[in-house]
Amino acid sequence: MILIIGGSGFLGYYLHHNFIKNGQKVNSTYFKHRINEEYFHYLDVTDKKNIHTIIQKIKPDVIIYASAITNVDLCETDKNLAKAINVTGLKFTIDAAASFHSKIIYISTSAVFDGSKKSYSEAEKTNPISSYGLTKSMGEELVLNSNLPYLIIRTDQPYSWKKNWHHTNSVLRVIEHLNSNEEHLEISDWYNTPTYVPDFVACTQKLVNDDHTGIFHLVGSDFKNRFDFALIVADIFGLDKNKIKAINSSVLKLPAKRVNVKLENKKAFEKTGMAMSNSIDGLKKMRKIQPV
Numbered sequence: 244m245i246l247i248i249g250g251s252g253f254l255g256y257y258l259h260h261n262f263i264k265n266g267q268k269v270n271s272t273y274f275k276h277r278i279n280e281e282y283f284h285y286l287d288v289t290d291k292k293n294i295h296t297i298i299q300k301i302k303p304d305v306i307i308y309a310s311a312i313t314n315v316d317l318c319e320t321d322k323n324l325a326k327a328i329n330v331t332g333l334k335f336t337i338d339a340a341a342s343f344h345s346k347i348i349y350i351s352t353s354a355v356f357d358g359s360k361k362s363y364s365e366a367e368k369t370n371p372i373s374s375y376g377l378t379k380s381m382g383e384e385l386v387l388n389s390n391l392p393y394l395i396i397r398t399d400q401p402y403s404w405k406k407n408w409h410h411t412n413s414v415l416r417v418i419e420h421l422n423s424n425e426e427h428l429e430i431s432d433w434y435n436t437p438t439y440v441p442d443f444v445a446c447t448q449k450l451v452n453d454d455h456t457g458i459f460h461l462v463g464s465d466f467k468n469r470f471d472f473a474l475i476v477a478d479i480f481g482l483d484k485n486k487i488k489a490i491n492s493s494v495l496k497l498p499a500k501r502v503n504v505k506l507e508n509k510k511a512f513e514k515t516g517m518a519m520s521n522s523i524d525g526l527k528k529m530r531k532i533q534p535v
């Protein structure tokens with residue numbers, strides 16, 4: 244039995260439905276966004292008792308912890324909230340999982356690194372520079388020291404169609420602005436490895452099915468700045484790229500510092516045989532399918 248904590252979220256919801264599609268037994272949790280579907284349960288990860296009750300009831304072999312405060316600026320301005328969800332909730336989960344020796348799968352991020360290296364393999368030491376990155380790296384430490392079987396899966400800039408309650412993403416923002424004939428301002432000094440969510444989900448599924456353990460980077464196969472990526476989005480979706488204007492992130496005066504981190508995805512390919520799409524291929528696949 245798989246339990247996805249944070250199954251109502253953008254990645255959690257994709258994972259949940261992919262496991263169902265593959266005939267696997269899965270239960271998931273929501274918090275503020277009630278999901279009126281079978282196999283979904285309410286859970287507040289700040290409530291230790293609530294976590295213990297759910298885990299005792301489901302008795303999961305595998306727990307995917309996808310609950311998080313993912314808004315990097317909110318994590319900077321409300322460090323207690325970031326720590327409560329990204330770290331303490333995970334600690335309660337690990338404690339409750341110990342009696343079932345459940346495998347813990349922790350979804351993490353490129354923000355655990357400081358960006359000083361040209362690229363990062365799974366073997367590199369973490370050194371976060373933001374509150375978000377710090378909480379995610381603390382979460383990774385908890386998993387590494389848990390004595391439970393584990394996977395730490397780091398990803399970056401996930402994009403795909405979404406449900407109406409999910410936060411938007413870098414691709415949908417471009418499509419929405421250009422479709423409504425608005426100018427689209429895009430940052431040219433932030434670089435990412437954009438990740439097509441169905442690739443992330445398929446590879447996670449394979450890692451689970453084949454019982455892999457350790458740290459994996461499930462990210463797209465190219466490193467692009469956000470402006471160049473937006474131009475590719477416009478190209479693939481047949482939108483007017485002249486409406487995309489480059490800006491420097493310094494004009495936004497955001498609370499959290501960001502760094503450019505290129506995650507390498509070689510290990511995932513070597514272990515699973517599954518290749519993660521580059522931007523052009525991922526966006527072409529996305530264009531072919533209907534919004535979920």
Ligand SMILES: NC(=O)c1ccc[n+]([C@@H]2O[C@H](COP(=O)([O-])OP(=O)(O)OC[C@H]3O[C@@H](n4cnc5c(N)ncnc54)[C@H](OP(=O)(O)O)[C@@H]3O)[C@@H](O)[C@H]2O)c1
Pocket residue numbers: 248249250251252253254255272273274275276277286287288289308309310311312313328350351352353379397398399400401409410
């Ligand atoms: N999105 C990105 O850009 C990105 C990039 C790299 C890594 N990641 C990592 O990927 C994972 C999933 O991200 P995502 O984009 O899918 O996140 P998301 O859409 O923001 O979902 C967050 C999930 O956390 C749940 N949650 C929030 N507060 C909670 C609480 N007190 N108790 C229980 N659940 C709570 C939310 O439930 P409700 O919505 O029902 O309240 C939701 O299911 C995270 O670990 C994140 O760090 C994300």
